[in-house]
Amino acid sequence: MTLTPEQTKAVSEWVAAGDNLYAVQKKLSEQFKVSMTYMDVRFLVDDLNLQLKDTAPKVDATDVSKAPAPKAAPEKKGIIEKAKEKLGLAPAEEEALPPEDDVPAAATGVSVTVDKVNLNPAAMASGTVTFPGGVTGKWIVDLQGRPGLVEVSKPGYRPSTAEAQAFMQELSAALQQY
Numbered sequence: 001m002t003l004t005p006e007q008t009k010a011v012s013e014w015v016a017a018g019d020n021l022y023a024v025q026k027k028l029s030e031q032f033k034v035s036m037t038y039m040d041v042r043f044l045v046d047d048l049n050l051q052l053k054d055t056a057p058k059v060d061a062t063d064v065s066k067a068p069a070p071k072a073a074p075e076k077k078g079i080i081e082k083a084k085e086k087l088g089l090a091p092a093e094e095e096a097l098p099p100e101d102d103v104p105a106a107a108t109g110v111s112v113t114v115d116k117v118n119l120n121p122a123a124m125a126s127g128t129v130t131f132p133g134g135v136t137g138k139w140i141v142d143l144q145g146r147p148g149l150v151e152v153s154k155p156g157y158r159p160s161t162a163e164a165q166a167f168m169q170e171l172s173a174a175l176q177q178y
Helices: 005-016 021-032 038-047 079-086 091-096 161-176
Strands: 111-114 123-130 136-142 147-152
Touching (some): 021 038
Antiparallel strands (some): 136 147
């Protein structure tokens, strides 16, 4: 598409003022009723030998002291934290508990096994868990990485805080072997 000299001058002014390709495309459409694709605008700017202004400040890569500080990534919840939420462990309960290393899984009597073949299409992994007192259940880790109990031998059974922690530790250890 060929632009008139007036339109070409306007595009040059917009780019010189710091407009990006999208802004130039939008202004061409609104002011001159010229419909161009983003790529066409890119080619137009190249054909006119115009330089787009970089909005990001240039940093001297040789001088580390001038580099901007990296942004902290938002904290993501791990499988243990998600499971604690799912099992109803509130943060206040967690603070009152001893650190996880102080609660050995063997002392709580929780054992976890992982199925060799997972037949549940809604799960990444599955297996069984045995809680103290002989209560058993089936667990899954769903496609979003959330663990959960799907079948428990005793209706309404909720593991204690220590049992839930031991279950998560055993589950984590069992899954790390695969």
